[in-house]
Amino acid sequence: MTKRWTNLAVIGLLFIGSQSIAQQRLSFDEAWGRVNTVTKPINGYPGWADNDHFLEYNREENRTYKVHVKTGNREIYVPTEIKSTKVFSRDNDVYIQFANGQEKKLTNSPEVPEQNPTLSPDGKYVAFTRQSNLFSVAVENGKETQYTTDGTDVIYNGWSSWVYYEEILGRPTNYRAFWWSPDSKQIAFMRFDDTKVPMFPIYGSKGQNGYLEQTRYPKAGQSNPEVKVGFVKVEDNNIVWADFNEKDDQYFGEPYWSYDSKTIMVQWMNRDQTNLKFYNINPLSGAKKEIYNEEQPSWINLDHDERITYLADNKHYILKSDKTGWAHYYLYTLDGKLVNPLTSGEWQVTKLQLVDEKSKVVYFTARKENSATSDLYRVDYSGKNLKRLTFGDYTHQVSVSPNGNYFITTYSNVSTPSKVALVDNKGKVLKELADAKSVDFEKYKIGKTEYFTIKSDDGKFDLPVIITYPVDFDESKSYPVIMSIYGGPDAGTVRNTWKNTSSGAYGGMSQHWANEGIIQIECDHRASGHFGKQGVAWMHRNLGNWELVDYITVAKWLKAKSWVKKDKLLITGHSYGGYMTCLALTKGSDYFDYGIAGAPVTSWDLYDTHYTERWMDTPQDNPDGYKNGSILTYVDKYKGGLRILHGDMDDNVHMQNTIQLVDALTDRDKPFELMIYPGSRHGWNRSKLKYDFKERVRFYYQNLLERLVPKEFN
Secondary structure (H helix, E strand, C coil): CCCCCCCCCCHHEEEEEEEECCCEEHHHHHHCCCCCCCCCCCCCCEEEEEECCEEEEEEECCEEEEEECCCEEECCCCCCCCHHCCEEEEECCCECCCCCCCCEEEECCCCCCEEEEEEEECCCEEEEECCCCCEEEEECCCCCEEEECCCCCCCEEECCCCCHHHHCCCCHHECEEEECCCCEEEEEEEEEEECCCCEEHHHECCCCEEEEEECCCCCCCCCCCCCEEEEEECCCCEEEECCCCCCCCCEEECEEEECCCEEEEEEEECCCEEEEEEEECCCCCCCCCEEEEEEEECCCCCCCCCEEECCCCEEEEEEEECCCCCCEEEECCCCCCEEEECCCCCCCCEEEEEECCCCEEEEEEECCCCCCCEEEEECCCCCCCEECCCCCCCEEEEEEEECCEEEEEEEEEEEEEEEEEEECCCCCCEEEEEEEEECHHEEEECCCCCEEEECCHHHHHCEEEECCCCCCCCCCCCEEEECCCCCCCCCCCCCCCCCCCCCCCCCCHHHHHHHCCCEEEEEEECCCCCCCCHHHHCCCCCCCCCHHHHHHHHHHHHHCCCCEEEEEEEEEEEHHHHHHHHHHHHHHCCCCEEEEEEEECHHHCEEEEHHCCCCCCCCCCCHHHHHCCCCHHHHHHHHCEEEEEEECCCCCCCCCHHHHHHHHHHHHHCCEEEEEECCCCCCCHHHHHHHHHHHHHHHHHHHHHHHCHHHHHH
């Protein structure tokens, strides 16, 4: 009897306890991320001050500390003098700000702007471009040296032609096309001649008459800029040109100075992008020596990120290549002899984190355990003793100490909010530094998020997906779906990481939509990078085909579920994602019901040479591929439900793409929504974002939920 009452008492206490921790839904502000409840902000860990001190950015104090790895002692971080010296442009002139905060004006030409001021490694000079010519100025006395004089509106020295800025050197360069040598005695630069490149006019609507912005933009099959690679000594204006013929149809990638500044490695590629060569160039004579030659039947990526890593021994470099069908690292001598592969296998390396030349060990991140996660590894120069240093089924973002003894990892997965840990180079966790999980985490109901794979229709690939279910998900009910995609080659978006309350399906507010009863799914196709270059190569000469095949596989999987509404599948994406959205609503209209397409490419002959021809070859060589990949080919299959968005000043995917699609739809009397954002580029101006967000919300409520937008959005 006593025992029975004791058990009942325990049951009663458990019942009372469960009632006390009854979960509640997130409010509108909480779901949007305006109020932190499920997670909390954590400090940032931006790197290392030295071998024994990591950096910690305190958000509340807006201050950075250096923290000793063993004692935990914290001191305010003061950068070294050169690191804290800054150069910048103001009122069309160049200024330098020293470590003590003092500023000094270095140029005096307010009538014309200086561009991309860049401090030499020793802090004594600043290089910049002005009116398409290359200059430097001495910090000590303001003495200017002009290296080139032939700059015009079609000839640029040290300033990128558009296609190089967008596709080869990268937008972060802000058109800069010059590079200091490590010893600060020389500058390498590229000279572009856009004379034969067609001009594309972009109309600006401001003012009474508007205006034209003219960009030399080579579209698929058209003429590219002619390029020369030059070198100058910092105190001399005599130019030495690398021994290439600028009239050849070719590309040049980002050059790499050797540690001793005696040579520079230049990447060369043919127009077809099937042959990559490295040349060692003597900057004093321009003489070149071929040291590497790679050919692939599909294409080779002309990377602007760590293709080559020179070693300080001035004897070796590390090459990153996907020539086996998977991206891996290789150790080469400077004269181009392969020492040995550092990594191999059916998995992808992602980034070199540190090369410990003293111990002959390389630290790098890779997608080895799972293509949707990232881990840190170490391997010997010999390619042996590969060891995983991170832990668990997480995606890790790491920062390795300068000597390789420690690293900091910020890690998470779809069910675990971000954490930060200090780890040694044996993989031992020394200290947990931060946890974004709120103490009230268990009090709230949130939409459950899962990572898993779906078998492709041909059975060759396990397609990665992440799905967020509605709060209080009930399989006896049916729900609308938002499918968020990008879809470009080797540009997958599915990562097994924590999804913040304000992230998730395109447009954010994933937990709000979970509260409202919408399923959200992110998915990648076979050519998204999860399956290496051998997977991406399925796209060769055939953009739009296999991506849609695999997205339809996911759509069919969804619509086979009793808990998915059969007429409420919305797909959405921007840029390449806009292209895939339009393709899904035309060619794939039997499977997709609604779409929101941002800045879509609608026909590949309207996009630039370097990007398009990499996958598709030229329109002259591959007319069927261009026809089969065009949205315009499938307009007759369109059934409705598409909203198209475009910025009228988009210099990347021109609004011409959308106009041609609109023309085809209106000629066929097809219903659609269209929103043009005046003054916006490939992304919307900040002033337009709020409106765009509200219209997306309206579209979801109107078409997926079939009810009015709640007053909170007004």
